[in-house]
Amino acid sequence: MTIRRRSGQEPDLFLCTRDNKKNLFGQTEGKEGMNLKKLLIRILAVALLLGTVYATSPVEIDAFSSRDIARGATGDDVIELQARLQYISFYNGKIDGKFGYGTYWALRNFQEKYGLPIDGIAGSQTKKKLTSASSYDEKFVMDNLKKGNQFTHYGGTPLASQVKKGGGGKENMHLPSKYSEEDLKLMANAVYGEARGEPYEGQVAVAAVILNRVEHPDFPDTVSGVIFQPLAFTAVADGQIWLEPNERAKEAVLDALNGWDPSENSIYYFNPITATSKWIWSRPQVKKIGLHIFCH
Amino acid sequence: MTMKKMMFVLAYALVVVSVFAFSKATENNKLAILLSNQYAQQMADASDKMGELDSAVKQTLLFNHSEGSKKAREDIWRLSSDIRRSVASLPLDTAFSTSWMNYLGRIGNYAREADRSPDSEEYYKVMSQASKNLGVMQDDWRLATAGLIDGQYSMDEWNNRLNASNPDVDWSNLGSSIKQYTETDFPLTASESDAMKKRELKDIDEAKVTQAEAVERFKTIFPQVSNDVVGVEMSKPGSPYPFFHIRFADGESIGYIDITEKGGHILSYLSERPFGKSSVAFEDLKMTAEEFLKAAGYKDLVYEESRENNTAWHFVFVRKEPFYDAKVFSDVIHLKLAKDTGDIIGLDASEYIRKEKLHRQSIKKIDWKEFFHQDVQIVEDELAYVENERLEQRLAHYLKVTRDEHGHTGTYNVIIDTETLEVIKTEKLE
Numbered sequence: 001m002t003i004r005r006r007s008g009q010e011p012d013l014f015l016c017t018r019d020n021k022k023n024l025f026g027q028t029e030g031k032e033g034m035n036l037k038k039l040l041i042r043i044l045a046v047a048l049l050l051g052t053v054y055a056t057s058p059v060e061i062d063a064f065s066s067r068d069i070a071r072g073a074t075g076d077d078v079i080e081l082q083a084r085l086q087y088i089s090f091y092n093g094k095i096d097g098k099f100g101y102g103t104y105w106a107l108r109n110f111q112e113k114y115g116l117p118i119d120g121i122a123g124s125q126t127k128k129k130l131t132s133a134s135s136y137d138e139k140f141v142m143d144n145l146k147k148g149n150q151f152t153h154y155g156g157t158p159l160a161s162q163v164k165k166g167g168g169g170k171e172n173m174h175l176p177s178k179y180s181e182e183d184l185k186l187m188a189n190a191v192y193g194e195a196r197g198e199p200y201e202g203q204v205a206v207a208a209v210i211l212n213r214v215e216h217p218d219f220p221d222t223v224s225g226v227i228f229q230p231l232a233f234t235a236v237a238d239g240q241i242w243l244e245p246n247e248r249a250k251e252a253v254l255d256a257l258n259g260w261d262p263s264e265n266s267i268y269y270f271n272p273i274t275a276t277s278k279w280i281w282s283r284p285q286v287k288k289i290g291l292h293i294f295c296h
Numbered sequence: 297m298t299m300k301k302m303m304f305v306l307a308y309a310l311v312v313v314s315v316f317a318f319s320k321a322t323e324n325n326k327l328a329i330l331l332s333n334q335y336a337q338q339m340a341d342a343s344d345k346m347g348e349l350d351s352a353v354k355q356t357l358l359f360n361h362s363e364g365s366k367k368a369r370e371d372i373w374r375l376s377s378d379i380r381r382s383v384a385s386l387p388l389d390t391a392f393s394t395s396w397m398n399y400l401g402r403i404g405n406y407a408r409e410a411d412r413s414p415d416s417e418e419y420y421k422v423m424s425q426a427s428k429n430l431g432v433m434q435d436d437w438r439l440a441t442a443g444l445i446d447g448q449y450s451m452d453e454w455n456n457r458l459n460a461s462n463p464d465v466d467w468s469n470l471g472s473s474i475k476q477y478t479e480t481d482f483p484l485t486a487s488e489s490d491a492m493k494k495r496e497l498k499d500i501d502e503a504k505v506t507q508a509e510a511v512e513r514f515k516t517i518f519p520q521v522s523n524d525v526v527g528v529e530m531s532k533p534g535s536p537y538p539f540f541h542i543r544f545a546d547g548e549s550i551g552y553i554d555i556t557e558k559g560g561h562i563l564s565y566l567s568e569r570p571f572g573k574s575s576v577a578f579e580d581l582k583m584t585a586e587e588f589l590k591a592a593g594y595k596d597l598v599y600e601e602s603r604e605n606n607t608a609w610h611f612v613f614v615r616k617e618p619f620y621d622a623k624v625f626s627d628v629i630h631l632k633l634a635k636d637t638g639d640i641i642g643l644d645a646s647e648y649i650r651k652e653k654l655h656r657q658s659i660k661k662i663d664w665k666e667f668f669h670q671d672v673q674i675v676e677d678e679l680a681y682v683e684n685e686r687l688e689q690r691l692a693h694y695l696k697v698t699r700d701e702h703g704h705t706g707t708y709n710v711i712i713d714t715e716t717l718e719v720i721k722t723e724k725l726e
Contacts, residue, residue: 067577074604092703100726101707105698174603174610177725200568201552217401218394220384230387231458251606258603258610259630260564260644262552264535265495276459279391279468284534287541295534 064131069122073099074174081122083141084134085110087155095141095153098174173250179257183223187253190227192245193235195292202289203249205263207256209294212267219267263287266294328451332444335386335451339441342382346434349375353403353427357420362411369407376404387451389458391471392440399433399474402482409686422481429477436473440465487687494650496536502559510540510555513562517592518553520639521546521567530557539563551641556649564644571607572636578602578609581633585611588640594629594648608632608641617654622679622691626652654681657691659714667712673698675707682711684720692720 065077078097085091090113091106104120111118114129122130140159144151150164175184187207195206213219213226220226228236235241263269269292270280283295352372356365380400383393403426410419443449449457457463484492493499505513507528515522527543538557544550544567551567582599589597597613600623615627627650632642664674676696681689693712698705711720 067575068579070578072602072604072609073578098726102704102726105705105707173605176603177723200550201566204566217398219397220381225381225384229384231390247606254605254610255566255632255642258632259612259628259647260566260632260642261646262554262564262566264531264539264554264563264646277390278461284536285532286535287531288529293532296536 064122064127068124069099069127071099071101071104071120072174074172078103079141079145080136080138081107081127081130083153084130084136086153087134087136089154092152095145095151097145097172173254175254175257179223184250184253184257186223186227187256188245188250189241189243190233190235191253192249193240193243194233195290196246196249198290198292200248200252201262202292203252204255204260205266205289205292205294206269207253208261208263209266209269211256212261212263212265216267262289263294266296268296269294332447332451332454335454336445336447338382338386339445342379342386343434343438343441343445345375345379345382346430346437349379349403350427350430350434353407353423353430356407356410357423357427360416362416362419365410369410372407373404376400376407380404386441387454387458388440389467389471392467392474395471395474395478396433396437399478399482402478403430405685406482426477426481429481433474433477436470440467440470485686490653491687494652497556497558497650498536499651500537500556500558500561500649504557505555505560507540510557510560511542513555513560514542514544514553517562518565518567518640521549521551549641559649561645561649562643563646563649565642566632567639567641569634569641571634574636576635576638578604581609581635581638582611584638585613585631585633585640588631589613589629594645597629597648598623600628604635607636608634610642615648615651617681619656620679620691622681623694624652624654624681624689626650626681626683626689652681652689654689654691657715659691660717662693662712662717668697669699671699679714680711682720684713684718690720691715696725 064080065075067077069077069081074097076097078099079095081099082091082093082095082097082103085103085106086095088110090110091103093102093106107122107126108118108120110116110130111120111126114133116126116129135155137153137159141151141153144163148166150167151159152162153159154162173181173184175181187210190210191203191206195203198206210223210226214221214223220229227233227241231237233241264286266286268280268283270277271291272293273291275281280295285293285295287294349372352368352375355368356372359365362369377400380397383396383400386393388396406422406426413419443457444454457465458467507530511522511525511528514525521544524544524546525542526545529541531537531539531541540555540557542553542555544552548569549567550569551565553565554563555561556563582602586599589595594613596615596617598616600612600614602609602611609632611631611633613629613631615624616622617624627648629648630642630644631640633639634641659679668674674695674697676694678694680692680694682692682694684690691714693710693714695710695712696707697710698707700706707725709721709723709725711722712718713720
C-alpha cells in the first residue's frame, strides 16, 4: 500500500513514502518487512485512538435515557428502572412509571448491595450495574401497561404467568401525596364537562373551586362528595361529566392540584348568560374569566 | 295496493314508536321513583339522626368532667359527620344545605375538642344553647323536607319547588337562621379569625401600585411573555383584596398574571403554549428555578420537592425561618417549568405572601424509641412550622419514618408538636 505525498506537505506521522528506506524508528528494512511494520503501526495507532475515544466518551448503557433518574421523575425510563429492580426482587410495588418512595428505597437497597454510592438516584454508574444485573422485557411491560393489565416482572418466573387482566394502566402524571388518580380523573371529567370552551386559566379556576369546596366547612370534604353534591354542577345534572376529557382539561386539573388557584379562593362560579338562580347573584364576585364569574 | 302497503307500514311504525315511547316513559318513571325513594330514605335517616344528635348533646350536659361525657361526645362527632354526609347528598336549596353543613361540622368539632378545654362551665354554656337551637332547627328541617319524605312530590315537582320564584318554603330564611345559630353557638376562634384575615390579605399594609406599575412588574419578572398584554382588569368589588388581572398573548404563549394592588405582589401566573419533545435535564431546571426565585426577590426559600409531568415539572419551595432554621409549610411558592425549554410557565405565590406570624415555642425532649414501635425507622428529622387542626401555627418535629410492611417499605411523614407532643398529622407518602 503506497500513498503519494501531497506537494508541499510533510509526511503524515503514520504514513511512509515508497522512497523511504528507513522506518519511523530509523531502521532500514526490506520492502515486505517494511509494509508489515507499517500495517502493525497503523493497527496499533487505530487501536490507541479508539481506546482514547472510548475512555473519554460518556458511558453508553444500552438502555434507559441519558438523564439521571431521581424521586419525582415520571416516564418510560422510570418504568424500565422499576421493571429491572423488580426482575431482581428489589422492587415489589406497581410498575407505573412514577418514581416515588417505593422505587427510591428499592434503588437504595440495590445500590447498597452492589457497593455503589447510596443516593437513591439512578445515575450512569447505577444504571450500568443494574442493566448488567437484570433483564428487561420492554415489549411485555409496555404491552401490559397499554392494555391496562395488572402485572409483575420478576425474574425466574415465566412472565406470562405474572399477568392479571384489567385494573392496571399508567397515567403520566405525578400528584401531590394528598390526592389520588381517581381525584384527578373525576376532576378532569368535571372540568371538561363544565368548562371545555373556556380559556386554560378558566379551566384551572373551575378545578380550584372544587378543591376550595373540599377545604370549606360548608361543603363535603372529598372531591367526589363535592362533584356529586346534588344541584352543584350542571355537567353532573346533564350527564356531560361522562364525556372523555382531553389533555388540556387534565393539565388544568394538575395545575390546580399542584397549588394554582386563579379563582382567588372562590367557592362558586356561574355563567351570567345562562344562570337561572337569583341567589347566585347575591354572592360577592371576585373575578371574571372567559364566560364565568367566580365568587365567594 | 301501494296505498294499502303504505298505510300498513305507517301503522306498524306508529305502533313500534308508541311501544318504544311507552317503555321509555315507564323506565324513566321507574328511575325517578327509585331516585325519589333514595332521597326520601336519606332525608328520613338524617331526621332520625338529628334526634339522636340532640339526645347525645343533652347527655353530655349531665357531667362535670369531660371523662364522663366522653362517649356521648364521640357520638356527637360521629352523628354530626353522618348527617353532614346525608345533607351533602340531598337535593336541597344551596343556602340551606351549606348552612346546615357548617353548623354540623362545628358542633362535631367542638364536642371532639372539649378534652382540650379545662373549662367545663364554658362547655355547658355553649352546648346548652346549642341543644336549644338544635330543637328549633330540627323542626325547620322536618318542615322543609316533608314533601319529599312523605312522597307528596315527584323529583320534578321537588326541583320546581326549589327553583320557584315564590317557594312555599322560605329556604333563604331557613338558611339565614341556621347561619345565625352557627355564629352565636360557635363563633370563630381567634386563630380562625386570624386565618380569615390572612386569607383576605388584611395583614398587608403596603402602598398601592398603579395598573402601569403592575404591568411593569410583570414585564420585569417575565420578559419572555410580556410583550403583548391583551387586557388588564381590576378584580370585582366583591374580592376581599383588590388585584390586577393581566392577560397576555405573546407568540404562542397565552396566559395571565394576578398582581395585588397593595404592594404589587404576584398572586399567580400561568402560561399555556404548545410543547416540544426535547427535555432539559432536571438539575438544570432546578438551578433555573432557584436563580429565578432569587432574581424575583424571594430570598428566604429552600427547595422542598418536585414532580415530573407530561410537559412540565412542578416545583415546591418553602420559606425557612432563621431562629429555629425551620421550614414554614404554609408559606410556599409553586413553580412550573417547561420540560422542553426550561422556561418558567407557572408561579403561585398566593400562600407565600400571606406570611404566617410565628411564635417561639419550647422543645420538649422526646425518646423516639419509646414513642414509635420498634420496627419504625426515623430517616429524616427536621423542625418545621405546621398548621394544626385549630389553624394554629405550631413548631413541630417533621419526621420521615419507614416501616417494613410485608416486604414493602412504607414511608410516612409524622408531624409532632414540639411542646405538647400532639401528633398534628401522619401522612403516607407514595
